[in-house]
Amino acid sequence: MAYLDSAATSQKPQAVLDAVLAYLTTGNANAARGTYPWANRTTTRIEQARDRLRRFLDDPAPQRSGVHFVSGTTEGLRAVARDWLAPQLRDGDEVIVPFADHAANNAPWLEVAELLRRQGASIGVRAMPYDAAHDYDVGRLAAMINDRTRLIAATHVHHVYGNDMNVHRLRVAAGPTVPICLDAAQGVGHLPLSTATTDVDFVVFSGHKAMALPGTGAIWARNQRGPAYATTGWNGSPNTSGIISLVAALDWLDAAGLDRVARWNTALGARLTDGLRMLSNIEVLGCQSSLAADAPTQQRQGIVAFRHRDIGSNDLGFILAAHGLLVRADGHCQGDQGEKTASVRVSMHVYNTVAEVDRLLSVLGELDHD
Ligand code: PLP
Numbered sequence: 001m002a003y004l005d006s007a008a009t010s011q012k013p014q015a016v017l018d019a020v021l022a023y024l025t026t027g028n029a030n031a032a033r034g035t036y037p038w039a040n041r042t043t044t045r046i047e048q049a050r051d052r053l054r055r056f057l058d059d060p061a062p063q064r065s066g067v068h069f070v071s072g073t074t075e076g077l078r079a080v081a082r083d084w085l086a087p088q089l090r091d092g093d094e095v096i097v098p099f100a101d102h103a104a105n106n107a108p109w110l111e112v113a114e115l116l117r118r119q120g121a122s123i124g125v126r127a128m129p130y131d132a133a134h135d136y137d138v139g140r141l142a143a144m145i146n147d148r149t150r151l152i153a154a155t156h157v158h159h160v161y162g163n164d165m166n167v168h169r170l171r172v173a174a175g176p177t178v179p180i181c182l183d184a185a186q187g188v189g190h191l192p193l194s195t196a197t198t199d200v201d202f203v204v205f206s207g208h209k210a211m212a213l214p215g216t217g218a219i220w221a222r223n224q225r226g227p228a229y230a231t232t233g234w235n236g237s238p239n240t241s242g243i244i245s246l247v248a249a250l251d252w253l254d255a256a257g258l259d260r261v262a263r264w265n266t267a268l269g270a271r272l273t274d275g276l277r278m279l280s281n282i283e284v285l286g287c288q289s290s291l292a293a294d295a296p297t298q299q300r301q302g303i304v305a306f307r308h309r310d311i312g313s314n315d316l317g318f319i320l321a322a323h324g325l326l327v328r329a330d331g332h333c334q335g336d337q338g339e340k341t342a343s344v345r346v347s348m349h350v351y352n353t354v355a356e357v358d359r360l361l362s363v364l365g366e367l368d369h370d
Helices: 014-026 037-056 073-088 107-118 138-144 167-174 240-256 258-277 313-322 354-369
Strands: 066-070 094-097 124-127 149-155 180-183 202-206 217-221 282-284 303-308 328-330 343-347
Touching (some): 014 240, 037 066, 037 217, 037 240, 066 240, 073 180, 167 180, 240 258, 258 354
Parallel strands (some): 094 124, 094 149, 149 180
Antiparallel strands (some): 202 217, 282 303, 303 343
C-alpha cells in the first residue's frame, strides 16, 4: 500500500508511538489536578509542551505568547472566533474570510457573524481576493482594509492546490494593526514556519497531520494585537497522551529538519505534477507547473489534485485503491468558492517515495491508453 493521504492525517513515526507507550505504561495521570509524582510530572510535561511548540514556531516573544491545545484546526479556529474575536466585535466591523480555502477556515467566522446578527449587530464578512494562481491577491486585499477590519483569516498551504499561500506577504497588505489568523493545517510539520519573520497573530494547526496522534492540535497566539487570547469557561482534562505525542512529533520533525522535509515533499509534488501533465486525460487543478524555485511565489508542496476527463473522481479513487494507492477522492471540504466537482487528491509526506509517485503515474498512464 502507498499511503497518499497525508493531508487528511499523517502516519506516525516509531519515536512518537514509543513516547506515548512509555508515558501510558510508566506514569499516566491527569494534569493540573493531583499532587502525587505522576500527576506533577504530567502537569510539568504539558507546560513544557507549550514551550516546545513556541521553540518549534521560532517564537520571538515566548514570555508573552499563549499556547492552547485543541483537537485540531477546526476546533482551534472555532475557539479563536468564539473566545477571542466575538467579544470584541461591534456593529459595522468587518472580517476577511478565504472562501476558496478549507471550510474549517470559513465556518467559524460566519458563525460569529451570525451570533452577532442575533444580538442586533451587523458584521461585514468580506471575501479574501485571490489571483489567477490561487494565491492571495495582496494588492486587492490592501485596498479592502479599513479602520473597521478586525481580522484577516488566511491559510498557510492550500489543502487542494498544494500551493504555499505566501502568507509572509500579508502583513504589508494588512497594515500594522489588523490581526491575522493563520490556518496552518497543511504547513506546520511540512515546511518551516517562523513567527519571528511571519507576522501573523494566530497559528492554528492539527498535530495529527504533523506526525502526532489523532485528536491533537494547538493554537499559538502572539498576544500583541488586541486582548491576550484566553479560553472561556471551564476546561476539562487535557489530552495528555496526545500532547506528549505532539512533543515527540516536533522533536522528530526538528531532528529530520523541516527544510529537508519541505524539499522532499516539494520534489515529490513536482515529479507528480510534471508526470500528470504528460497524460492527455488528466487535468491538474491549481498551478499547472511545479513553480520554479526562484519564482516570486513559492513552490507547490506535496499536495496535487487532479481529475480524469472520462472517469469520475470517486471511481478513480476506487480504481487507485485497488492498485494499493490510497488517495482521497471527493470535494475536500473546500469553502463556497471552491471547486464544484470532485477531484482526486494525492498528498505526500516524508515516508513517500519516488517509486510510489512513479507507480501512481504508471497506473494512470495505463488508464490513459484504454
Ligand atoms: N484546514 C485545512 C487547510 C485542512 O487541510 C484541514 C484538514 O482537514 C483542516 C483545516 C481541518 O483540520 P482538522 O480536521 O484536523 O480539524
